[in-house]
Amino acid sequence: MLKGDSGITGTFGVLSRITRGLTKTRTGLSNALRGILGQTSRLDEEALARIEEVLIQADVGATTTAKLVDLLSSKMTGAHSKTSANDLYSRIVSVLSEEITRILGENPGLLLTSGVNVILMVGVNGSGKTTTAAKLAYLLKNENRRVILAAADTFRAAAIEQLEAWGKKVGVPVIKHKEGSDPAAVIYDAVMAAKSRSVDVVVADTAGRLHTKSNLMEELKKCRRVANREVKEAPQEVLLVLDATTGQNALQQARVFKDAVGVTGVILTKLDGTAKGGVVVSVREETGLPIKFVGTGEGIEDLSPFDASAFARSLFDGV
Template structure:
């Protein structure tokens, strides 16, 4: 676990520089805790893609604790802000599993967020836990999406259930469910089309796929996982709202956290969209998808920065 923590810390360098360092400069540069400091902090949080209402909430909570604890030294604010961030991120929430048969996850997200890549990494994650996994190539519209998923399936060591390009995604889902039940597969990961330009069609398609899943396995889908790209910042929060409406998202996988200064968006997602982040992507490798641990994330962002110098 210590190895994972130091890796996380290293991968969050850009976010730390773009977010935490900015905030710490405000605290170290202040001579007293006043309205100017709070305003400057709120602005820094908004600029770090935390989101307006979440930034206001964090500053308001900070203000309350400063009053309650009679804090006068600005240098003590860092610890209180970190405490507020841990509270906002909440408890670790595991991916739901079906105890009495195949667990089915519908995986949604716009094109370009790394959805296919994440499906491959998710498959590998479950394989590493000793579970059997099947992938369903339900994104039948994007050119080469099926081949791309097959390539990731090979890397992860799992089979892909597919039809031809342009096939009905619900039919592919049905085939995959039959295969999963026949093989007594532990986990079925269903890819979906990532088109957002026509929300009505997207909603219809996802609703149809969900109906097929529910009919075959009444307790399924056990999760509808939305893949978000951390580098898109505030745009990610907007995507949550659209997919919430279209697909009743139950959890988020936030990718590309290692390559962005916009990791603060994770706070905006939790604070404004109220959908739990369940896994994070912190690199290109097959093993670089990890369960999201809020405490560890906050510690990696804020913890012991002097020692890194």
């Protein structure tokens, strides 16, 4: 369910949306690689060093990049002057995209149960939590699930109104309290409402918080506890929303949130706004967290179940 290869989006929809969303990253990576290969007829030390630089610039991350370059070096030692730049390019991107698909692994999809499900959206300020909560509610609704949104960001001015506006657009109810109230109490009410209305999924928006603020992390833990007291398996998902344009900073956030609040998966947003889409690979490899969705625009439909192979193929031209 809601995997890359199923649901309303289907393989073609996911592929084209991800492909479109990665245009900046793909253009940057492909042009840079072609540029390097245009100047050399063999994959020597210097060419490898320049490829390494290109991958780092796309935010693939030092550890992953080192692995990819080692792999290129070991797999392509036979490539020499008889190979045309075009062939060399094709071989390189096919090795890279295959390995990146492997690193990214299977997307387990949302791990929903048969009763009331609670999905907590967490992350730093402005990463895209509220928008993504609405997009997710829309996806789930289109899979014929009964959904409610919980306005558990009671901190930021106008956060509740923002979610209500999305709720109207998507056509799902929004459970809210007054600004400044306890977010855990909103979660409690939303779970109660879900139980009494036979709702399948509560998607809870939460306030943006710096991963370094331990009191705010405690607040999230309280939200978890309250959900868990009312439904044994809840929260079924704690989804960390990361802004892909923040690059390696997103990686640091992922590490801290993962340990502090038991994150079950990651959503990378704003892939459309960056040439550094490689950060998806570093988040996956460095944290081990599955990437469950990617956001590629501001519209309600701009959220795709993550598909490793579609993603890896979309990173380069001509794969």
